[in-house]
Amino acid sequence: DTAVSQTPKYLVTQMGNDKSIKCEQNLGHDTMYWYKQDSKKFLKIMFSYNNKELIINETVPNRFSPKSPDKAHLNLHINSLELGDSAVYFCASSPPGAGGNSPLHFGNGTRLTVT
Amino acid sequence: AQKVTQAQTEISVVEKEDVTLDCVYETRDTTYYLFWYKQPPSGELVFLIRRNSFDEQNEISGRYSWNFQKSTSSFNFTITASQVVDSAVYFCALSELLNNAGNMLTFGGGTRLMVKP
Numbered sequence: 001d002t003a004v005s006q007t008p009k010y011l012v013t014q015m016g017n018d019k020s021i022k023c024e025q026n027l028g029h030d031t032m033y034w035y036k037q038d039s040k041k042f043l044k045i046m047f048s049y050n051n052k053e054l055i056i057n058e059t060v061p062n063r064f065s066p067k068s069p070d071k072a073h074l075n076l077h078i079n080s081l082e083l084g085d086s087a088v089y090f091c092a093s094s095p096p097g098a099g100g101n102s103p104l105h106f107g108n109g110t111r112l113t114v115t
Numbered sequence: 116a117q118k119v120t121q122a123q124t125e126i127s128v129v130e131k132e133d134v135t136l137d138c139v140y141e142t143r144d145t146t147y148y149l150f151w152y153k154q155p156p157s158g159e160l161v162f163l164i165r166r167n168s169f170d171e172q173n174e175i176s177g178r179y180s181w182n183f184q185k186s187t188s189s190f191n192f193t194i195t196a197s198q199v200v201d202s203a204v205y206f207c208a209l210s211e212l213l214n215n216a217g218n219m220l221t222f223g224g225g226t227r228l229m230v231k232p
Contacts, residue, residue: 033219041154041204043222056219090160094218101148101167101210104220106160 003027006091006107013081014115021076021110023091030096031055032074033104034066037088046089049074078112086114117142119209121223128197129231136192136226138207144168148210149183149190150220155203165210166190197230204228 004025013019025032033056034046048056052068063079078085088111092104118141128134140149151163164174166183174181178195194201204227208220 041225041227043206043225045219045221048219088158092160101165102218103150103162103165104218105162106152108159111158 004091004093004105004107006089006110008110009108010111010113012113012115015081015083017081018077018079019081019112020078021089021091021112023074023076023107025072025091025093025105027093027095027105029093029105030071031094032068032071033092033094034074034076035090035092035106037090037109039087043090047074047076081112081114083114086112088112117144117209117211117221119207119221119223121205121207121226123226124224125227125229127229127231130199131196132230133193133195134197134228134230136194136205136207136228138190138192138223140188140190140207140209140223142209142211144211148218150208150210151181151190151192152206152208152222153203154206154225160206163192163205194228197228199230199232202228202230 006023031050033048037043046060047066049068051071065077068074088109090109091107094102094104120139147168150165153161180193182191204225206225207223210218212218
């Protein structure tokens, strides 16, 4: 029944490693997003995809590469992890909105800790 | 550029007190949408309400109510008779349409509400 699911829930890794976070939604939505929540709880958009096409890339370092194999999936791959990448990463989805009124449905988040 | 400000970083109340969470926004759009989300200690983000810019009617849902005032660019959230389960971080957000392909939410910094028994 889970609408937006992310795996893994927790990810602990060392600096310099490469890791991926997977996201899947079963809501039939066209648009998916990645948001980053830092240690002060501030939420900021990273990427948005619509029907597998990149819509937004908010000045995210190119060590971060999203991949959308189909409109139900948006994975996040991170190369050469740095300490500052430690955060909670949220995947979300929304249907096509008539003027931006669609609420985003969020996954439960992936807590990434880089040591 | 859009901006959302939640000036109250942390609020502490005793159960059954009423509490209002403030949200002020900035946008150049004439049509926009505002949202409130709740993040309980378990960490998920829960959608609470959305309001469009041309509907200034206040809304009430159980113990929750929202006061949207376009003249002051504010969208405040009141919890009546607060309960311990209301303890969470609450986020106000402003929507920007992405060429009819979903919408980008700009979030405020959040207000941590602690309700003590």
